Amino acid sequence: xxxxxxxxxxxxxxxxxxxxxxxxxxxxxxxxxxxxxxxxxxxxxxxxxxxxxxxxxxxxxxxxxxxxxxxxxxxxxxxxxxxxxxxxxxxxxxxxxxxxxxxxxxxxxxxxxxxxxxxxxxxxxxxxxxxxxxxxxxxxxxxxxxxxxxxxxxxxxxxxxxxxxxxxxxxxxxxxxxxxxxxxxxxxxxxxxxxxxxxxxxxxxxxxxxxxxxxxxxxxxxxxxxxxxxxxxxxxxxxxxxxxxxxxxxxxxxxxxxxxxxxxxxxxxxxxxxxxxxxxxxxxxxxxxxxxxxxxxxxxxxxxxxxxxxxxxxxxxxxxxxxxxxxxxxxxxxxxxxxxxxxxxxxxxxxxxxxxxxxxxxxxxxxxxxxxxxxxxxxxxxxxxxxxxxxxxxxxxxxxxxxxxxxx
Amino acid sequence: xxxxxxxxxxxxxxxxxxxxxxxxxxxxxxxxxxxxxxxxxxxxxxxxxxxxxxxxxxxxxxxxxxxxxxxxxxxxxxxxxxxxxxxxxxxxxxxxxxxxxxxxxxxxxxxxxxxxxxxxxxxxxxxxxxxxxxxxxxxxxxxxxxxxxxxxxxxxxxxxxxxxxxxxxxxxxxxxxxxxxxxxxxxxxxxxxxxxxxxxxxxxxxxxxxxxxxxxxxxxxxxxxxxxxxxxxxxxxxxxxxxxxxxxxxxxxxxxxxxxxxxxxxxxxxxxxxxxxxxxxxxxxxxxxxxxxxxxxxxxxxxxxxxxxxxxxxxxxxxxxxxxxxxxxxxxxxxxxxxxxxxxxxxxxxxxxxxxxxxxxxxxxxxxxxxxxxxxxxxxxxxxxxxxxxxxxxxxxxxxxxxxxxxxxxxxxxxxxxxxxxxxxxxxxxxxxxxxxxxxxxxxxxxxxxxxxxxxxxxxxxxxxxxxxxxxxxxxxxxxxxxxxxxxxxxxxxxx
Ligand SMILES: Cc1cc2nc3c(=O)[nH]c(=O)nc-3n(C[C@H](O)[C@H](O)[C@H](O)COP(=O)(O)OP(=O)(O)OC[C@H]3O[C@@H](n4cnc5c(N)ncnc54)[C@H](O)[C@@H]3O)c2cc1C
Numbered sequence: 001x002x003x004x005x006x007x008x009x010x011x012x013x014x015x016x017x018x019x020x021x022x023x024x025x026x027x028x029x030x031x032x033x034x035x036x037x038x039x040x041x042x043x044x045x046x047x048x049x050x051x052x053x054x055x056x057x058x059x060x061x062x063x064x065x066x067x068x069x070x071x072x073x074x075x076x077x078x079x080x081x082x083x084x085x086x087x088x089x090x091x092x093x094x095x096x097x098x099x100x101x102x103x104x105x106x107x108x109x110x111x112x113x114x115x116x117x118x119x120x121x122x123x124x125x126x127x128x129x130x131x132x133x134x135x136x137x138x139x140x141x142x143x144x145x146x147x148x149x150x151x152x153x154x155x156x157x158x159x160x161x162x163x164x165x166x167x168x169x170x171x172x173x174x175x176x177x178x179x180x181x182x183x184x185x186x187x188x189x190x191x192x193x194x195x196x197x198x199x200x201x202x203x204x205x206x207x208x209x210x211x212x213x214x215x216x217x218x219x220x221x222x223x224x225x226x227x228x229x230x231x232x233x234x235x236x237x238x239x240x241x242x243x244x245x246x247x248x249x250x251x252x253x254x255x256x257x258x259x260x261x262x263x264x265x266x267x268x269x270x271x272x273x274x275x276x277x278x279x280x281x282x283x284x285x286x287x288x289x290x291x292x293x294x295x296x297x298x299x300x301x302x303x304x305x306x307x308x309x310x311x312x313x314x315x316x317x318x319x320x321x322x323x324x325x326x327x328x329x330x331x332x333x334x335x336x337x338x339x340x341x342x343x344x345x346x347x348x349x350x351x352x353x354x355x356x357x358x359x360x361x362x363x364x365x366x367x368x369x370x371x372x373x374x375x376x377x378x379x380x381x382x383x384x385x386x387x388x389x390x391x392x393x394x395x396x397x398x399x400x401x402x403x404x405x406x407x408x
Numbered sequence: 409x410x411x412x413x414x415x416x417x418x419x420x421x422x423x424x425x426x427x428x429x430x431x432x433x434x435x436x437x438x439x440x441x442x443x444x445x446x447x448x449x450x451x452x453x454x455x456x457x458x459x460x461x462x463x464x465x466x467x468x469x470x471x472x473x474x475x476x477x478x479x480x481x482x483x484x485x486x487x488x489x490x491x492x493x494x495x496x497x498x499x500x501x502x503x504x505x506x507x508x509x510x511x512x513x514x515x516x517x518x519x520x521x522x523x524x525x526x527x528x529x530x531x532x533x534x535x536x537x538x539x540x541x542x543x544x545x546x547x548x549x550x551x552x553x554x555x556x557x558x559x560x561x562x563x564x565x566x567x568x569x570x571x572x573x574x575x576x577x578x579x580x581x582x583x584x585x586x587x588x589x590x591x592x593x594x595x596x597x598x599x600x601x602x603x604x605x606x607x608x609x610x611x612x613x614x615x616x617x618x619x620x621x622x623x624x625x626x627x628x629x630x631x632x633x634x635x636x637x638x639x640x641x642x643x644x645x646x647x648x649x650x651x652x653x654x655x656x657x658x659x660x661x662x663x664x665x666x667x668x669x670x671x672x673x674x675x676x677x678x679x680x681x682x683x684x685x686x687x688x689x690x691x692x693x694x695x696x697x698x699x700x701x702x703x704x705x706x707x708x709x710x711x712x713x714x715x716x717x718x719x720x721x722x723x724x725x726x727x728x729x730x731x732x733x734x735x736x737x738x739x740x741x742x743x744x745x746x747x748x749x750x751x752x753x754x755x756x757x758x759x760x761x762x763x764x765x766x767x768x769x770x771x772x773x774x775x776x777x778x779x780x781x782x783x784x785x786x787x788x789x790x791x792x793x794x795x796x797x798x799x800x801x802x803x804x805x806x807x808x809x810x811x812x813x814x815x816x817x818x819x820x821x822x823x824x825x826x827x828x829x830x831x832x833x834x835x836x837x838x839x840x841x842x843x844x845x846x847x848x849x850x851x852x853x854x855x856x857x858x859x860x861x862x863x864x865x866x867x868x869x870x871x872x873x874x875x876x877x878x879x880x881x882x883x884x885x886x887x888x889x890x891x892x893x894x895x896x897x898x899x900x901x902x903x904x
């Protein structure tokens with residue numbers, strides 16, 4: 001497929017203005033790590049923006065970083081690490097899951113997909129850290145929104161709109177994000193749980209405690225067996241995991257308190273620094289459900305207390321494996337490749353039955369992603385409003401058309 | 409003064425008919441048309457601006473809101489939503505030819521869901537009302553604007569309000585899970601719920617902070633935060649604002665995000681101390697209150713670190729609260745800063761810009777110069793953690809021309825904020841107040857793009873017009889696509 005390699009925002013503007021005039025749809029690409037995410041597109045051209053790379057402003061005490069949209073995440077992580085800071089929303093790395101090992105995820109891609117990680121419950125998602133941007137809209141015009149300071153309400157918060165729009169509203173060229181200090185220490189309290197519903201109780205108790213839990217996950221027995229992390233792998237059944245982060249005296253105290261508090265559910269264990277890091281990274285990147293690669297993988301966001309019920313319902317109607325994060329609010333489900341409609345009906349019915357939420361088909365072959373709604377279908381008035389918003393930013397529908405919804 | 413859009417004479421002529429139709433939708437006392445009763449709604453927290461609304465409507469159900477909006481859209485009648493009317497930017501300023509839609513009757517807490525750490529409330533519930541309802545269970549609603557006794561959660565959403573704790577706990581937008589909104593065409597949409605990150609475009613995110621221009625919020629699901637077991641504060645005094653600013657930067661560079669970090673300049677310190685006798689040092693140029701909250705071992709550990717950083721940065725006063733009473737006393741002066749300034753000046757005007765923190769000494773110095781030039785005093789309180797500055801300009805509205813001079817002074821301060829890399833407003837919103845300054849931060853293309861979003865929600869521009877945008881463009885004009893067909897205009901662009 002022919003690719004335009006734009007070297008700056010101005011050239012992006014020229015390509016888009018041409019594409020708009022000629023009604024030529026464009027696939028917008030930076031690192032290319034998430035090309036297998038979303039609905040397949042029928043575009044004849046690729047707009048490659050990978051040249052828009054590099055950190056332009058970073059002053060650690062201001063908690064703000066500005067970079068070209070195609071700056072590799074690894075470069076940003078490295079710069080932040082030098083100042084003991086981090087991207088606090090813990091963006092997931094789905095390269096392995098999506099069969100894109102070797103590609104380089106970029107900050108723009110992370111923001112455009114509104115990624116987050118286990119710390120979502122405490123620190124928010126990409127949307128919550130996206131402060132400002134420059135972008136080219138579907139008319140080929142370069143414009144800016146937001147600012148380069150952490151607190152700003154001047155004009156509409158278009159950052160929110162662009163976070164999770166999958167590049168369908170414009171091409172980000174420069175982005176400003178909020179960054180935060182890295183916690184000095186981190187620990188995990190592991191509580192053995194035989195039942196999913198007990199696990200939800202444990203996670204809720206942890207999250208509702210004053211101990212500022214920054215990760216709350218449950219791995220059922222079939223998943224713990226697969227884990228690389230020693231203590232988790234050794235546990236004979238399911239485990240609830242609670243992470244605390246902060247200065248040493250604080251994490252020592254809080255993990256001890258949690259261990260005491262939850263001891264009645266079973267003998268709690270404390271995981272050290274390196275095991276904790278490997279474990280939450282594996283959770284963040286969905287490694288425990290990545291194999292075998294032909295299974296469908298779904299990501300569900302639901303009411304936390306209903307997480308176990310949703311997962312059980314799904315497992316009752318299709319061949320499914322799952323794990324819970326966000327205290328039950330995030331469910332990762334892997335479904336057999338033989339399931340009809342990739343298990344969409346089972347998944348979405350379960351979500352609807354238990355208080356609502358939404359499900360995304362994160363991994364499936366292209367033909368399946370073309371046939372099954374990858375993103376949660378929107379009710380009528382909301383779908384119409386969504387189409388009007390698209391119209392306002394990309395009236396010719398040339399930017400990643402159909403990636404999220406048909407016609408958007 | 410900022411001018412509002414010219415009233416639609418056709419609507420004013422039909423006033424009686426419109427009121428009768430609205431009474432059909434909202435019966436009884438829900439439609440207010442007498443002058444004395446309407447007077448109560450003529451201004452909000454920006455009291456320099458006043459306008460009697462054509463009629464006030466107080467709906468009590470989502471269905472009524474939907475019918476009112478649909479009627480208004482069909483009849484080309486403008487609508488201004490209103491919560492408690494504490495906006496400091498004139499966001500709820502009525503229009504002569506508009507319906508003022510008061511949301512006060514939406515005052516019920518619908519559900520408290522502790523297992524899911526959230527509450528479902530109606531938009532007219534006050535910010536503090538949410539915390540009051542859940543504090544017995546050890547929870548609170550984190551964003552805490554100083555107006556929290558009075559302001560409503562609907563208004564908070566419209567303004568994306570913050571408070572002294574928002575560096576650590578986030579603004580309104582980071583603490584809302586779901587909303588129900590009525591669009592100008594009467595359609596009711598639900599965005600989000602008790603789960604994270606609504607599907608599709610994050611329209612909830614963009615409605616938050618949209619200053620009542622995109623839709624009327626009729627229900628809100630907020631996140632609840634567990635109250636920290638301990639909080640302690642340190643009171644620090646510095647001979648210069650440079651040293652105070654450096655201390656703030658060093659605290660953050662040391663990896664500490666305090667629960668609250670507030671700075672005051674000399675005029676603000678004196679006004680506050682004279683008023684509440686908090687024991688503030690009077691011989692310093694900058695006073696810093698740093699509050700650490702969390703489990704006791706963490707708070708004690710961090711307090712010691714902050715004390716050490718402060719000493720290194722030349723703090724001449726350093727006092728750490730030993731008990732809750734003392735902590736409250738440290739805050740008492742800061743919390744009373746606005747009324748304290750109100751005591752020493754007949755009137756004051758509260759500004760709200762954000763700057764990169766490192767620019768603080770420069771901004772304060774330039775502000776002092778301006779203060780002399782305009783002949784008006786200014787006191788500063790500063791959310792030091794996030795760079796949000798609140799200069800309070802002191803003036804006397806009874807002196808001819810002084811309000812105008814104050815507005816000019818304020819505008820100069822905000823332009824300065826933008827010049828040093830900051831923004832026009834950190835939490836109070838653009839409203840009418842800063843509307844005509846928008847072009848100091850955004851160019852025509854930026855503003856046109858924002859207005860195209862407005863068109864998707866309200867194509868006839870009937871919801872809260874005259875706010876935020878300096879120029880009103882017709883959606884048809886904004887939506888036009890100019891096609892320049894022809895050759896690819898970039899021969900040197902590599903294509904592979
Ligand atoms: C003494 C004082 C201290 C303050 N301190 C702070 C502070 O620390 N931090 C801060 O951020 N702000 C502060 N404010 C500003 C103000 O309180 C906030 O902006 C608040 O959120 C406004 O809420 P309200 O209910 O009074 O809204 P209103 O003033 O009635 O309206 C504000 C805006 O919201 C819109 N609106 C109201 N309800 C709805 C609804 N249901 N649907 C759609 N739109 C709606 C209105 O149209 C208007 O544009 C302060 C104000 C005062 C007077």
